[in-house]
Amino acid sequence: MEVRARAPGKIILAGEHAVVHGSAAVAAAIDLYTTSSLRLLPEEEDGGAGAVELDLRDSALVFSWPCSRLRGALGELSGKAGAPAPCSPDKLAAIAKLMEGQEIPEAKIWLSAGLSAFLYLYTSILGCRPGKTVVISDLPIGAGLGSSAAFCVSMSGALLTASGAVGTGRGSGAEEWQLFGKDDLELVNQWAFQGEKIIHGKPSGIDNSVSTFGSMIKFKKGELTNLRSRNPVKMLITDTRVGRNTKALVAGVSERASRHPDATASVFNAVNSISEELSSIVELAAEDEIAITSKEDKLAELMEMNQGLLQCMGVSHSSIETVLRTSLKYSLVSKLTGAGGGGCVLTLIPTLLANIVLEKVATELESYGFRCFKVEVGGRGLQVCRG
Numbered sequence: 001m002e003v004r005a006r007a008p009g010k011i012i013l014a015g016e017h018a019v020v021h022g023s024a025a026v027a028a029a030i031d032l033y034t035t036s037s038l039r040l041l042p043e044e045e046d047g048g049a050g051a052v053e054l055d056l057r058d059s060a061l062v063f064s065w066p067c068s069r070l071r072g073a074l075g076e077l078s079g080k081a082g083a084p085a086p087c088s089p090d091k092l093a094a095i096a097k098l099m100e101g102q103e104i105p106e107a108k109i110w111l112s113a114g115l116s117a118f119l120y121l122y123t124s125i126l127g128c129r130p131g132k133t134v135v136i137s138d139l140p141i142g143a144g145l146g147s148s149a150a151f152c153v154s155m156s157g158a159l160l161t162a163s164g165a166v167g168t169g170r171g172s173g174a175e176e177w178q179l180f181g182k183d184d185l186e187l188v189n190q191w192a193f194q195g196e197k198i199i200h201g202k203p204s205g206i207d208n209s210v211s212t213f214g215s216m217i218k219f220k221k222g223e224l225t226n227l228r229s230r231n232p233v234k235m236l237i238t239d240t241r242v243g244r245n246t247k248a249l250v251a252g253v254s255e256r257a258s259r260h261p262d263a264t265a266s267v268f269n270a271v272n273s274i275s276e277e278l279s280s281i282v283e284l285a286a287e288d289e290i291a292i293t294s295k296e297d298k299l300a301e302l303m304e305m306n307q308g309l310l311q312c313m314g315v316s317h318s319s320i321e322t323v324l325r326t327s328l329k330y331s332l333v334s335k336l337t338g339a340g341g342g343g344c345v346l347t348l349i350p351t352l353l354a355n356i357v358l359e360k361v362a363t364e365l366e367s368y369g370f371r372c373f374k375v376e377v378g379g380r381g382l383q384v385c386r387g
């Protein structure tokens with residue numbers, strides 16, 4: 001039997017980086033997904049044959065580890081259905097050794113973090129049982145849209161379903177994709193967070209939480225509040241195609257914070273106020289055109305202020321500045337989203353101007369070699385399908 005699990009990427013409307021240091025942040029799921037499909041294979045009679053295979057379709061790369069090699073490196077693991085234990089330094093070192101001999105092209109060496117997270121999740125949840133996993137994603141990888149979290153959430157969802165630890169709870173029989181109940185989602189989220197730790201070093205947990213639970217959320221110190229967004233929030237996403245790595249950017253902000261503790265504490269505090277205000281504005285119901293415009297003006301101003309503070313943290317980039325300047329020509333406000341340093345930028349598209357301005361600004365941005373995504377904001381989180 002095959003289990004498929006899909007998990008969305010996300011945008012951060014306010015609060016990235018500061019959220020790692022305890023400030024509030026606001027994030028929403030988007031309708032771009034990573035899907036992990038898992039098929040367990042029968043154990044061979046001698047107990048030693050078979051392999052764990054990971055097929056990364058978008059990269060056209062397949063990785064494989066004989067079960068005997070996994071047992072040799074990690075011991076006789078039985079698999080675990082309950083809450084996860086963090087990956088110990090010894091296990092991480094053993095996983096790093098298992099990367100040896102895998103042919104990762106130099107240009108895609110960043111995939112090794114994802115492979116390590118995969119091996120940790122697979123062997124911790126299922127032990128060293130043979131199986132094949134195929135991963136396909138709509139998301140640009142390493143661009144600020146939470147591909148690492150969507151990878152960990154979809155993988156944890158598929159593995160925990162295959163292990164029997166979680167089961168599909170809700171959804172009509174006619175629907176292919178089914179939703180989990182709250183307890184199952186909590187468990188998937190805990191495992192995905194451990195996977196994110198392997199990829200990010202010090203994640204806040206916002207990305208895996210919004211990918212698991214979907215919708216729009218406020219997140220602060222591990223606490224999640226669901227936001228009821230009363231009016232649609234329309235965002236254009238521009239991928240500058242400048243590659244970057246969240247782990248390095250998060251570490252860079254922490255280093256700046258240790259050099260200038262008082263100044264950065266004030267910056268993080270200001271971001272906290274922006275996220276708090278933005279989350280209450282999002283929940284206001286605007287009934288007419290004047291109210292909608294006034295609400296969107298406030299959101300735009302808060303995004304603009306947040307972008308200035310992200311510059312203070314040292315995570316903007318000349319490509320991001322180009323997107324800001326271009327959108328400003330159309331009187332639109334933008335901010336980076338995710339870790340910055342390149343990657344993606346959000347542009348708020350006012351409801352009343354959407355028909356006039358969206359295509360024009362996207363066309364101009366694409367003429368510079370950027371890639372634009374028009375996404376639905378605040379949709380579903382993890383979904384699973386068996387077949």
Ligand SMILES: Nc1ncnc2c1ncn2[C@@H]1O[C@H](COP(=O)(O)OP(=O)(O)O)[C@@H](O)[C@H]1O
Binds near residue numbers: 141144
């Ligand atoms: N589909 C995928 N297959 C393998 N690894 C992935 C995949 N998606 C994400 N990753 C891992 O996550 C890393 C990107 O995460 P990160 O730097 O946090 O950027 P973002 O989460 O914004 O895309 C990649 O370098 C890779 O290790």
Ligand SMILES: C[C@@](O)(CCOP(=O)(O)O)CC(=O)O
Binds near residue numbers: 018203
């Ligand atoms: C910078 C940060 O706030 C968000 C990172 O998002 P992404 O990996 O760039 O999509 C880090 C975190 O909250 O874990």
Ligand SMILES: [Mg+2]
Binds near residue numbers: 146148149207
């Ligand atoms: Mg990430």
